[in-house]
Amino acid sequence: MSKGYQGRVLRVDLSAGTCKTEAINAEWAKSYLGGRGLASKYLVEEVSPEVDAMSPENKLIMATGPLTGTYGAANGRYMVVTKSPLTGTIASSNSGGYFPSELKYAGFDMIIFEGKATKPVYLQIRDGEAELVGALHLWGKTTNDTEDAIRNEFHGDAKVACIGPAGENGVFFANIINDKHRAAGRSGVGMVMGSKNLKAVAVRGTGGVRVADPKAYRDAALESYGLLKENPVTGEGLGALGTAVLVNVINQSGALPTRNAQSGTFDGAEKISGETLAATYLKRNKSCMGCIIGCGRVTKLSDAKYSGDGEGPEYESLWALGAACGISDLAAITKANYICNEYGMDTITAGSTVGCAMELFQKGLISEKEAGMSLEFGNGEALVKLMEMTGKGEGFGKKIGLGSYRLAESYGRPELSMSSKKLEFPAYDPRGVQGMGLEYATSNRGACHVRGYLISPEILGIPEKLDPHVTEGKATWLKIFQDFTAVVDSAGVCLFTTFGIGVPQFAKFCNAANGTSMNDEDLLAAGDRIYNLERMFNLKAGIDPSQDTLPKRILEEPLPDGPVKGDVCRLSEMLPDYYKERGWSAKGIPTEAKLQSLGLA
Secondary structure, eight states, X not given: OOTTSOOEEEEEETTTTEEEEEEOOHHHHHHHOSHHHHHHHHHHHHXXXXXXXXXXXXXXXXXXXXXXTSSSSSOOOEEEEEEOTTTSSEEEEEEOSSHHHHHHHTTOSEEEEXXXXXXXXXXXXXXXXXXXXXXXXXXXXXXXXXXXXXXXHTTTOOEEEEOOHHHHTTOTTBOEEETTTEEEOSTTHHHHHHHTTEEEEEEEOOOOOOOSOHHHHHHHHHHHHHHHHHSHIIIIIHHHHGGGGHHHHHHHTTOOOBTTTTBSOOTTGGGGSHHHHHHHTEEEEEOOTTOSSOOEEEEEEESSSOEEEEEOOOHHHHHHTTGGGTOOOHHHHHHHHHHHHHHTBOHHHHHHHHHHHHHHHHTTSSOHHHHTSOOOTTOHHHHHHHHHHHHHTXXXXXXXXXXXXXXXXXXXXXXXXXXETTEEOOSOOTTTSHHHHHHHHHOBTBSOSTTSOTHIIIIXXXXXXXXXXXXXXXXXXXXXXXXXXXXXXXXXXXXXXXXXXXXXXXXXXXXXXXXXXXXXXXXXXXXXXXHHHHHHHHHHTTOOGGGSOOOHHHHHSOOOSSTTTTOOOOHHHHHHHHHHHHTBOTTSOBOHHHHHHTTOO
């Protein structure tokens, strides 16, 4: 194996209770890099797309990238790849913190979990040695308590990734929490982990990561540090206010989905903004391993109604638990965010589902008696109560735990789920930001902002300013962003670095670390290959191109207020161009020629 990689995969058979080490597939690593790409390749080769996501035959893969654990700009990420129980698509969920680098320092690039343990277990790894140990004493514990207990068993020096009660109780949007506050958040990967009776992974590594050309790598790192420090987003905004800096920005653009996307502006936005958070509950910012940006928010509540401490809420959480539910009580939002972290739940789907329930209540389809409380928009107390009930699998929380699509469908109104491919929208209304509508419709894991973040050019003007209200050219931009993001996810680097550094800098990093000689086109071709591999898995799983769409509200109901009043998302103007840019048929199927050009035939 070339440098940058450790060259080893840990294969854990939960049914047999065995841990075996094998060499990483070097040819696959050359074509798919690592992280998201390489893990997806392993999943495609080893798991049928038609598998029941909750069956022992589904596999759960934790994968670092070749740059994970190196001293580059923000190189401390890993991916969790599996088949999603929430969407039925391929799931790849990203997280940072310190756990990913520790896994690399322990000597592994990837862990593949297969089968199902007969009783709860967790995996212990220490410098290349691994074993499964009983976890009955941990089952039912929150993520915070689980990590504390495991670190005590490990004499305090382990890095831990675990599920909370939500993953044990079958919440469709359960996530995997590492380092107490970092989340592999979307697509229900924690539900798959819980279905395998796997509570946690604890790892301690004292090794390092060698790169092929240390001088070239150092030069690339110093160049990137400078570019990130000079950039107004990574050098100032994210450090000062975190991602929450976007609350007022997006609201002023008329694209903040409010009250289950019935509106695009929220009159309580200032009360839940990054500026207000900084003036009230923020204690300090925090960085993941080796990161110079420091976007994390360490916060503390200490008033009569709510108390606690932790990290966040970030922008998406402030929106989902706030504007999406018509809630402007920042204390309630922050408390709900803590609960989601402790029980192991994706805040985007959690808040969006509560917002959907509130509209169903508004329309008289859910009664106060059934819910056990009043679910009017703006009810912060109901939000906090529902989050705890959902994590525990109690009362009406069981229905919230289905996610918004299954919830709305159960009342005969699936169109009230603001989702694509059953994954809930993030905090950008496609009627106000046209390119994001195309991204939501075509993302391989369902509605997602971090597969092709066109907010960067459409709102922030990075790398250049695009008009968010026009559709022309968005297909071309989106393909580039999606392919580049696949590279970033596969390399093991934080997506936020792309505000300041681009494909040329990533090529320098990868070449210096791995001893390769890729140019910009080679790197983007790898991203294109990964994206098409995921697309083919989804097609074989029954996720056909008819699902490259958005809810009727977004396509047909004009925004009722704000600076883009009267707009709808004009997806039909962009989708044919997108298929053409991708080299797919007019029906959205990768052509044989396209697959052959990528080595996928």
